[in-house]
Amino acid sequence: MELTGADIVVKCLQDEGIDYIFGYPGGAALHIYDALYRQDKVKHILVRHEQGASHAADGYARATGKPGVVLVTSGPGITNAVTGIATAYMDSIPLVVISGQVPTHLIGDDAFQEVDAVGITRPCVKHNFLVKDVKDLAMTMKKAFFVASSGRPGPVLIDVPKDVTANKTEYMYPRSVKMRSYAPVVRGHPKQIRKAADLLLNAKRPIIYTGGGVVSADAEETLRELVQLLGYPCTNTLMGLGAYPYNDSLFLGMLGMHGTYEANMAMHDCDVMLAVGARFDDRITGDLSKFSPFAKIVHVDIDPSSIGKNVKVEIPIVGDAKSILEDLVKELHSRKQQPEPGALKQWWKQIDEWRGIDCLNYDRNSEKIKPQYVVEKLHEVTQGKAFVTSDVGQHQMWAAQFYGFDKTRRWINSGGLGTMGFGLPSAMGVQLAYPDDLVCCITGEASIIMCIQELSTCKQYDLPIKIINLNNRYMGMVRQWQEFFYDRRYSHSYMDALPDFVALSESFGHRGLLVEKPSDVEGALKEAFAMRDQLVFLDFITDQAENVYPMIAAGKGHNEMHLNPGSGEPPQERELA
Amino acid sequence: MRHIISILLENEAGALSRVAGLFSARGYNIESLTVAPTEDSTLSRMTIVTAGSDDVIEQIVKQLNKLVDVVKLQELTEGAHIERELMLAKVKATGDAREEIKRLVDIFRGRIIDVTDSTYTLELTGTVEKLDAFVKALDMTEIIEVIRSGVTGIARGERALSA
Ligand SMILES: Cc1ncc(C[n+]2csc(CCOP(=O)(O)OP(=O)(O)O)c2C)c(N)n1
Numbered sequence: 001m002e003l004t005g006a007d008i009v010v011k012c013l014q015d016e017g018i019d020y021i022f023g024y025p026g027g028a029a030l031h032i033y034d035a036l037y038r039q040d041k042v043k044h045i046l047v048r049h050e051q052g053a054s055h056a057a058d059g060y061a062r063a064t065g066k067p068g069v070v071l072v073t074s075g076p077g078i079t080n081a082v083t084g085i086a087t088a089y090m091d092s093i094p095l096v097v098i099s100g101q102v103p104t105h106l107i108g109d110d111a112f113q114e115v116d117a118v119g120i121t122r123p124c125v126k127h128n129f130l131v132k133d134v135k136d137l138a139m140t141m142k143k144a145f146f147v148a149s150s151g152r153p154g155p156v157l158i159d160v161p162k163d164v165t166a167n168k169t170e171y172m173y174p175r176s177v178k179m180r181s182y183a184p185v186v187r188g189h190p191k192q193i194r195k196a197a198d199l200l201l202n203a204k205r206p207i208i209y210t211g212g213g214v215v216s217a218d219a220e221e222t223l224r225e226l227v228q229l230l231g232y233p234c235t236n237t238l239m240g241l242g243a244y245p246y247n248d249s250l251f252l253g254m255l256g257m258h259g260t261y262e263a264n265m266a267m268h269d270c271d272v273m274l275a276v277g278a279r280f281d282d283r284i285t286g287d288l289s290k291f292s293p294f295a296k297i298v299h300v301d302i303d304p305s306s307i308g309k310n311v312k313v314e315i316p317i318v319g320d321a322k323s324i325l326e327d328l329v330k331e332l333h334s335r336k337q338q339p340e341p342g343a344l345k346q347w348w349k350q351i352d353e354w355r356g357i358d359c360l361n362y363d364r365n366s367e368k369i370k371p372q373y374v375v376e377k378l379h380e381v382t383q384g385k386a387f388v389t390s391d392v393g394q395h396q397m398w399a400a401q402f403y404g405f406d407k408t409r410r411w412i413n414s415g416g417l418g419t420m421g422f423g424l425p426s427a428m429g430v431q432l433a434y435p436d437d438l439v440c441c442i443t444g445e446a447s448i449i450m451c452i453q454e455l456s457t458c459k460q461y462d463l464p465i466k467i468i469n470l471n472n473r474y475m476g477m478v479r480q481w482q483e484f485f486y487d488r489r490y491s492h493s494y495m496d497a498l499p500d501f502v503a504l505s506e507s508f509g510h511r512g513l514l515v516e517k518p519s520d521v522e523g524a525l526k527e528a529f530a531m532r533d534q535l536v537f538l539d540f541i542t543d544q545a546e547n548v549y550p551m552i553a554a555g556k557g558h559n560e561m562h563l564n565p566g567s568g569e570p571p572q573e574r575e576l577a
Numbered sequence: 578m579r580h581i582i583s584i585l586l587e588n589e590a591g592a593l594s595r596v597a598g599l600f601s602a603r604g605y606n607i608e609s610l611t612v613a614p615t616e617d618s619t620l621s622r623m624t625i626v627t628a629g630s631d632d633v634i635e636q637i638v639k640q641l642n643k644l645v646d647v648v649k650l651q652e653l654t655e656g657a658h659i660e661r662e663l664m665l666a667k668v669k670a671t672g673d674a675r676e677e678i679k680r681l682v683d684i685f686r687g688r689i690i691d692v693t694d695s696t697y698t699l700e701l702t703g704t705v706e707k708l709d710a711f712v713k714a715l716d717m718t719e720i721i722e723v724i725r726s727g728v729t730g731i732a733r734g735e736r737a738l739s740a
Contacts (some may be wrong), residue, residue: 118591119594122591122594122595122598123598123602126645127645127646128591130590130591147645179645180648180740181586181587181645181646181647181648182645303643304639304642304643305636305639305640305642305643308632308635308636309636
């Protein structure tokens with residue numbers, strides 16, 4: 001039977017097994033919206049701004065591992081979605097974004113609501129398509145899902161002119177797709193894996209450093225097996241938290257700009273580094289010329305262009321993190337050799353000394369609410385089982401440092417692009433995917449305003465998200481940089497004229513709680529989580545002066561951290577070779 | 578170091594801008610870029626001349642390979658290869674210069690492909706160096722315009738780039 005392009009789009013989504021799509025209608029997309037209306041398999045979530053659609057789909061994708069789907073109209077519809085597309089691109093999150101376009105005969109005429117969607121998104125998508133013929137539509141949809149979710153995942157855009165959605169053709173959804181120009185490598189090279197095993201077994205000061213790639217490859221189990229088999233210290237990037245349990249003794253915490261003292265020092269001093277699904281981003285390495293000066297590096301990544309981009313690597317292994325870690329574990333099991341116990345003991349002794357300075361200390365007796373305390377209490381009240389999304393700023397770092405994750409896909413944040421406004425809409429995607437789980441969004445009063453309109457979406461779909469607003473009346477992270485690097489000239493980092501967040505939430509039909517005293521924190525959290533079916537906006541009035549520690553300033557090395565004044569004395573200089 | 582990268586890519590709208598966009602977004606330099614369809618009309622062949630350290634070239638190659646439209650890629654300068662560039666030049670040709678230019682074109686194995694009372698239009702193919710040398714040799718002649726195609730190239734021997 002012949003179907004219209006619009007019906008084909010929707011049929012493809014059904015056949016792809018898509019349950020939710022996130023979108024906002026407009027002229028060029030109306031045929032598709034009409035096709036959505038005439039079915040009930042694919043549920044459409046009407047956001048309040050297209051940025052919200054792409055973040056919500058992104059949150060859904062991060063939490064489930066399945067591609068998130070966005071539907072927007074041409075012109076301002078797609079330009080609004082771009083921030084969310086770029087956010088997903090930077091963190092390698094699979095999205096399929098369908099944008100309406102003006103009819104083919106008007107393309108290039110500066111028609112009403114025409115933008116070059118393919119051109120605008122090109123630098124922030126894995127791939128994109130303009131479909132000019134309805135006959136190509138089903139195959140293009142198939143390709144889009146395939147490209148978005150295989151290899152190193154990423155967003156894919158399909159721009160569909162309105163006439164293409166009206167034209168008819170025979171529908172057949174391809175079962176599979178092969179592309180001569182796209183064939184991601186999965187298995188790691190056996191010789192490289194053997195070499196990696198040799199290097200690891202002969203390490204004296206090893207470290208295992210893993211990132212978002214372990215999350216997207218669902219390799220956490222295998223990573224744990226490997227770390228425990230070797231007994232080596234493990235650290236996760238901001239994107240990789242949860243891959244190794246936060247409370248295991250082999251875990252050093254997060255590394256990087258706001259990583260723990262022990263993780264960064266161990267990165268600096270290590271002689272062998274196994275990097276898995278991590279890309280040596282500048283927020284991780286600090287000054288490259290000072291980065292891990294003694295390390296021989298094994299780098300496992302699905303994307304060859306990530307390997308050797310920023311740092312020199314001894315043993316590159318291209319492929320899927322899970323399959324490579326499995327092969328590596330097998331290889332290690334087949335060896336008689338064990339890691340040298342003496343050296344390892346020495347290394348752990350050193351690490352424990354670093355741990356001893358307690359770099360994540362904060363004043364627990366303060367009269368003011370400390371943001372770290374709120375996050376710790378949140379962990380307690382949710383028993384560490386919540387999905388936690390965040391926005392960008394100090395609160396994001398405190399969430400990463402203090403919540404404590406023991407599963408992947410639970411910590412959902414914009415690491416690469418650092419997009420304020422991500423927290424609330426991404427939480428919507430998570431809550432829809434996991435309606436019975438606890439979902440909270442740790443945010444700041446500046447960030448939450450950026451997509452505050454989504455409170456309305458939450459109302460429409462009864463999403464009982466808990467918003468944890470760490471309200472310091474400052475763009476805290478900006479203020480911190482100004483305090484450290486601009487002589488306390490707080491240029492435009494103060495949030496004057498903030499709304500009454502409680503009243504604001506209530507005006508959207510939600511509940512709000514204002515919390516001003518440390519002694520009220522726990523009670524307020526319990527009260528909020530007791531309201532299972534309600535979105536609750538918790539407005540915590542926190543200490544304005546609090547800073548995120550430790551911190552590696554730009555241009556500094558891992559061994560040059562700013563520490564919290566309350567930290568212990570760093571140990572003496574060490575002799576290393 | 579100068580490198581020549583030969584790329585086989587899907588002959589699709591937008592493929593060229595993906596490549597060009599990659600170079601500008603990542604700050605790689607392009608000395609020249611040529612592209613045209615091959616004997617298989619679904620494929621284009623592109624030749625890029627670029628320069629950079631070994632690390633930069635390695636990244637360029639990896640990033641190009643990552644583009645979904647890139648089918649295959651070969652670094653021509655890694656092995657023996659032939660490179661050619663086409664040049665068309667319009668020069669002032671009056672009086673004694675008419676004979677002189679003709680001799681020069683013969684020496685360089687070029688051709689005069691259009692003539693007026695006062696001008697010649699010349700055609701020359703060769704390596705970049707040869708074309709440079711020719712332009713230099715034209716020295717005294719008044720050049721009205723010069724257009725160069727950019728380099729294309731192919732590997733020597735059996736090495737080939739095919740889908
Ligand atoms: C869209 C966007 N604009 C600007 C920035 C730069 N920026 C990073 S953190 C920050 C301040 C965030 O303030 P707030 O949300 O209150 O969080 P806090 O740091 O106080 O916890 C800003 C402006 C950004 N990351 N994203």
